[in-house]
Amino acid sequence: MGLELTGRARYLPLFMCGIVAYIGKKEAQPLLLDGLRRLEYRGYDSSGLAILNGSLHVSKKVGRISNLEECLSGAPLSGTIGISHTRWATHGEPNDTNAHPHLDNRKKLALVHNGVVENYQALKRKLVAAGHTFESETDTEILAHLVGSMYDSLPASTPHRLETALKLALKQVQGTYGVAVVHADEPDVLVGARRGSPLVLGIGQDEHFLASDVSAIVAHTQKVVYLKDFDLITLTGNSFTIKSITDKPSEFQISEVDYRTEDAELGSFPHFMLKEIFEQPTSIQNAVRGRLNAEEASAVLGGLNMSPQELREVERIVITACGTALHAGIVGEHIIESLAHIPVEIDFASEFRYRNCPMDRRTLVIVVSQSGETADTLGALREARRRGYRVLGICNNVGSTIARETDGGVYMHAGPEIGVAATKSFTSQVTIFALLGLLLGRMRFLSFTQGSEFIKGLEALPDQITKLLKQADKIRAIADKYKSVKSMLYFGRNVQYGVAMEGALKMKEISYIHAEGYPAAELKHGVIAMIDHHTPSIFIVPNDSLRNKNISTMQEVKARKGPIIAIATEGDEDVAAIADDTIFVPAAHECLLPILAVVPLQLFSYYTAVLLNRDVDKPRNLAKSVTVE
Numbered sequence: 001m002g003l004e005l006t007g008r009a010r011y012l013p014l015f016m017c018g019i020v021a022y023i024g025k026k027e028a029q030p031l032l033l034d035g036l037r038r039l040e041y042r043g044y045d046s047s048g049l050a051i052l053n054g055s056l057h058v059s060k061k062v063g064r065i066s067n068l069e070e071c072l073s074g075a076p077l078s079g080t081i082g083i084s085h086t087r088w089a090t091h092g093e094p095n096d097t098n099a100h101p102h103l104d105n106r107k108k109l110a111l112v113h114n115g116v117v118e119n120y121q122a123l124k125r126k127l128v129a130a131g132h133t134f135e136s137e138t139d140t141e142i143l144a145h146l147v148g149s150m151y152d153s154l155p156a157s158t159p160h161r162l163e164t165a166l167k168l169a170l171k172q173v174q175g176t177y178g179v180a181v182v183h184a185d186e187p188d189v190l191v192g193a194r195r196g197s198p199l200v201l202g203i204g205q206d207e208h209f210l211a212s213d214v215s216a217i218v219a220h221t222q223k224v225v226y227l228k229d230f231d232l233i234t235l236t237g238n239s240f241t242i243k244s245i246t247d248k249p250s251e252f253q254i255s256e257v258d259y260r261t262e263d264a265e266l267g268s269f270p271h272f273m274l275k276e277i278f279e280q281p282t283s284i285q286n287a288v289r290g291r292l293n294a295e296e297a298s299a300v301l302g303g304l305n306m307s308p309q310e311l312r313e314v315e316r317i318v319i320t321a322c323g324t325a326l327h328a329g330i331v332g333e334h335i336i337e338s339l340a341h342i343p344v345e346i347d348f349a350s351e352f353r354y355r356n357c358p359m360d361r362r363t364l365v366i367v368v369s370q371s372g373e374t375a376d377t378l379g380a381l382r383e384a385r386r387r388g389y390r391v392l393g394i395c396n397n398v399g400s401t402i403a404r405e406t407d408g409g410v411y412m413h414a415g416p417e418i419g420v421a422a423t424k425s426f427t428s429q430v431t432i433f434a435l436l437g438l439l440l441g442r443m444r445f446l447s448f449t450q451g452s453e454f455i456k457g458l459e460a461l462p463d464q465i466t467k468l469l470k471q472a473d474k475i476r477a478i479a480d481k482y483k484s485v486k487s488m489l490y491f492g493r494n495v496q497y498g499v500a501m502e503g504a505l506k507m508k509e510i511s512y513i514h515a516e517g518y519p520a521a522e523l524k525h526g527v528i529a530m531i532d533h534h535t536p537s538i539f540i541v542p543n544d545s546l547r548n549k550n551i552s553t554m555q556e557v558k559a560r561k562g563p564i565i566a567i568a569t570e571g572d573e574d575v576a577a578i579a580d581d582t583i584f585v586p587a588a589h590e591c592l593l594p595i596l597a598v599v600p601l602q603l604f605s606y607y608t609a610v611l612l613n614r615d616v617d618k619p620r621n622l623a624k625s626v627t628v629e
């Protein structure tokens, strides 16, 4: 999939996209559209579907899935086998023609694709020389033609002809793919494959589904198989086979999904982002549940798959992730260093994989990813494992690629996060770092009393957040006051630095207001030039060890007429006296404060975006899960 760029520059297009496919006894169209709606967070530039009913019937529309629904409402496509797709692109015009599915040269085969065919130009040249003509600018159409021409070149008597054609075609492809394919001459078969882009099989009663993630299919079945890279799957209504493109035997496991569809519904909330912010008392409870051991004043994290001896031997930790997960890692770095005195390094996953980061055998790598599918994070994980290091994962999506490929880890159990801007996943990730810090700390320097106090702090978090959320109206009023500014600066120190980064990211992502996060004392090293009476500074200044130093930095801003919004500990009137607006958070252990301090910042960006009429859950140019490099 992707646009072929002519001219001098060739950019690799970045695509996330969502796939849903169905084969069974029911009408496919409503099932596909429902699945696409649930996957819309993966991409929302255009969508389309193909239904097989004697011949292929295709409908594609630029824009949201509602456009496709509207287009089909007058003339629904009937048939019990079909494939569908929602697309997201950063390069090139999304339009009806470039939308998926794409057809082969004979218009008999339809294919949907998530990923990037990197050698599409070479493949296209061969196909053009063989007389193929193309309608779109996408690499996916080239893939459709390639599979179609393989199919045509095989004798009609070839067993599993469509599956064989897909396998032969994919052997020629460099790049990444999750694909689903149907062919008019094979009315009872649907085939698919994956490499680098997630694909999950849903097993129903006389029906099967293929989808980019379980949210698209859990309303119909909870029995799933998470496909692995190079898996090649063939489905009929009542059977499935999983082979490998590499000709090696492929093993699979049927899992039961623990997922309630109502968790992925809006309920009474206007946006998923707001719903997910308000879910944080529960998601934090879920992250902590069953993981505290009061008797030993420690944490229990069985999924790490490490013996106490191995945990004691860890001498260095490298945390790597992207976006919000990286910010949780920045907070995690401070928590682990502070509680366990283990040196921690944090790195962008996209940098880590190409950097020669020196590590020794006592280094533990931790990757953090809500989706468990982020390509950069997966690349870093694979590079670390290739070098022989133990890698742990902190993931939300059970069965995701990162969760499967790590040596062990901790699930967040936060429930589905649909809003593109991550909220509850951040607080769950930080909570898990707190548990890890407690566990490692209790094996080293943390006393029983300190451990017990920390546990009390963790247990208090859900109620403290519930209380904090009651300030939503006040935060909305503050957002209204500042919504027209062009730029905002976020400041926090030590463990709050990650919160400043995350607050700024939330503001950028959904309101499109420029925002930057800094360690507060960096103000005087350049950033101070930005301060004027139109540029608010958001200070995270709880009553911690650096409060007084933060207050001095606030004074420097005030002296230059910069407006200040402070996130301060309840009752801190000194801070409130300097700031123009103050949001109070409850007192807590220094390492747990980020979990509280980030909540008002999430609400602040949410209300700013709402007041600016932004598309909060589907901000421009973003996708929830970036599954290509």
Ligand code: G6P
Binding pocket: 322, 323, 324, 325, 368, 369, 370, 371, 372, 373, 374, 377, 420, 421, 422, 622, 623, 624, 625, 626
């Ligand atoms: C994308 C999303 C971000 C997210 C990042 C990492 O860039 O837009 O919101 O934080 O990916 O996602 P992950 O699923 O790995 O946590």
